[in-house]
Amino acid sequence: MPINLEVPKKFRPLVTQAHTVAQEVFRPNSRKYDRAEHTYPKELDMLAAAIDGMAEGGGIEGAGAAGVKRSDNGADEGTRNGSNMATCLSIMELCWGDVGLLLSMPRQGLGNSAIVSVADEEQLERYRGRWAAMAITEPEAGSDSAAIRTTAKLDGDEYVLNGEKIYVTSGERADLVVVWASLDPSQGRAAIKSFVVERSNPGLKLVRVNHKLGIRASDTADFVLEDCRVPKEDLLGDPEIRTGGGFAGAMQTFDNTRPLVASMAVGLTRACIEETRRLFAEAGLEPDPDTPIALQPAAAAELLSMEADYEAARLLTLQAAWMADNRKPNSTQASMAKAKAGRTCTDVALRCVRLCGAVGYGETELLEKWARDAKILDIFEGTQQIQLLIIARLLLGKTSAELR
Numbered sequence: 001m002p003i004n005l006e007v008p009k010k011f012r013p014l015v016t017q018a019h020t021v022a023q024e025v026f027r028p029n030s031r032k033y034d035r036a037e038h039t040y041p042k043e044l045d046m047l048a049a050a051i052d053g054m055a056e057g058g059g060i061e062g063a064g065a066a067g068v069k070r071s072d073n074g075a076d077e078g079t080r081n082g083s084n085m086a087t088c089l090s091i092m093e094l095c096w097g098d099v100g101l102l103l104s105m106p107r108q109g110l111g112n113s114a115i116v117s118v119a120d121e122e123q124l125e126r127y128r129g130r131w132a133a134m135a136i137t138e139p140e141a142g143s144d145s146a147a148i149r150t151t152a153k154l155d156g157d158e159y160v161l162n163g164e165k166i167y168v169t170s171g172e173r174a175d176l177v178v179v180w181a182s183l184d185p186s187q188g189r190a191a192i193k194s195f196v197v198e199r200s201n202p203g204l205k206l207v208r209v210n211h212k213l214g215i216r217a218s219d220t221a222d223f224v225l226e227d228c229r230v231p232k233e234d235l236l237g238d239p240e241i242r243t244g245g246g247f248a249g250a251m252q253t254f255d256n257t258r259p260l261v262a263s264m265a266v267g268l269t270r271a272c273i274e275e276t277r278r279l280f281a282e283a284g285l286e287p288d289p290d291t292p293i294a295l296q297p298a299a300a301a302e303l304l305s306m307e308a309d310y311e312a313a314r315l316l317t318l319q320a321a322w323m324a325d326n327r328k329p330n331s332t333q334a335s336m337a338k339a340k341a342g343r344t345c346t347d348v349a350l351r352c353v354r355l356c357g358a359v360g361y362g363e364t365e366l367l368e369k370w371a372r373d374a375k376i377l378d379i380f381e382g383t384q385q386i387q388l389l390i391i392a393r394l395l396l397g398k399t400s401a402e403l404r
Helices: 009-035 042-057 083-097 099-103 110-118 121-127 185-191 248-282 298-325 331-355 357-361 367-378 384-396
Strands: 132-135 151-155 158-169 176-182 192-198 204-209 220-231
Touching: 009 042, 009 083, 009 099, 009 367, 083 099, 083 248, 083 298, 099 248, 099 367, 110 121, 110 132, 110 176, 110 192, 110 248, 132 158, 158 176, 158 192, 176 185, 176 220, 185 192, 192 220, 248 298, 248 331, 248 357, 248 367, 298 331, 331 357, 331 367, 331 384, 357 367
Parallel strands: 132 176, 151 176
Antiparallel strands: 151 158, 158 220, 176 192, 204 220
C-alpha cells in the first residue's frame, strides 16, 4: 500500500496561514521579545481571533487545542486526518517563526490539550475559549510525574488543594491552570487527577515568574496552593481511584501533548537548517544530495546529515498524530517522536551555530537565539532520558517498578 507523505490537501490552507503568521509576525518580533523578557507580546492580541479561525478551519475541537479522543471499542472507521494532525502541522510552521511566541498565544496552552484529552462534553463547553496552562512539575517531582505531592481532599462539594508547582508555562497570563494533584498519596499513580483551577482563585498564589535561557517571550511561573478550593465539577475525568489503571487519564494527556512538543522541535529544527543553508549559499557552498557524502565538503556533508535527522523526527511526529486521529494507541510513538525531535533540535541548533561560526554565534542572525530556545524542547513534557525509559518499558512490556 503506497504511503502519501504530502500535507493532506484539506490542511494546506491551514499550513499556509500558519506560515504567514510565522513569517510576518513571529519572525519580525522574535528578537524584540527575547530581549524584553516578561513583556507580553501585544501583537498576539490581534492574532487571537485569526488563530481561533485557523483552529476551526483545521477541525480542532474543544478548548482551543487538539485532544486524544478514542472510542472504547477501537473500531476501524476508516483512515482520517483530524485535529491532532492539523495541530501538529500548524505548530511546525509557527515554531519555524518563534517557539516562545507560539507558547504565548492566547487559548493555545498545553493545559488546553490536557482539558480536551480528558474532559467530558459539559466541561469542554464550559472551558471553551479560555486559555489554560498546565501545572505538573514540583520541586521534588519533575520527570517522575507519579511522585507529585500536591494533595486534593474532598470537602463537601469542593476539593481543597495544597502543594507547590513550578515551571508552569503561561502560568501568569492564562485564565485557567490545570493542576495535577493526588487524592490519596498512599495509592500512588492511581490517585493522581487533574483539576481546572481559575487563575484568579485566591488559593492559587503566584510566587515568581522565572528568568530563562530561552523562550523568553513566554512566561514561566511558580505557584503555591494554600487551601485552594475547587468545585467538584472541575475535576477532569473519573473521580474514582482505580488501581487497575488510574494513571491512564494522565498518560492520555501526555500521548497528546508530547507530539505537540515534538512538532515545536521539528519546526525549530527546520528553521535552523534553512537559515544555515542560506548562509552557506551566500558563502558559495551548495550541498548536493545527489553527490556521495565523501566527495562533498565536510560542512555540506554535515548539513545533509542534519536534514536526514530532521526528516526522521518529522515523520515520527506525524505518525504519532495520525495514530491519535485514527483512534490507535500511540504512547510508544508519542514518546519516540518527543525523544527524537527533542534530541535532534538541540543537536542541530548547536551544530548550525558552530558551522556558521561568528555569524552563527552573534546576534546579527537568529541562530544563537534558536540554540537557546531549543533546549527546553528536550526537557519539558518529559526529558530525553524519561522518554527513552518509557519507550523501553513499552517495548519490553515492563512496569515502572520492574524497569526504573
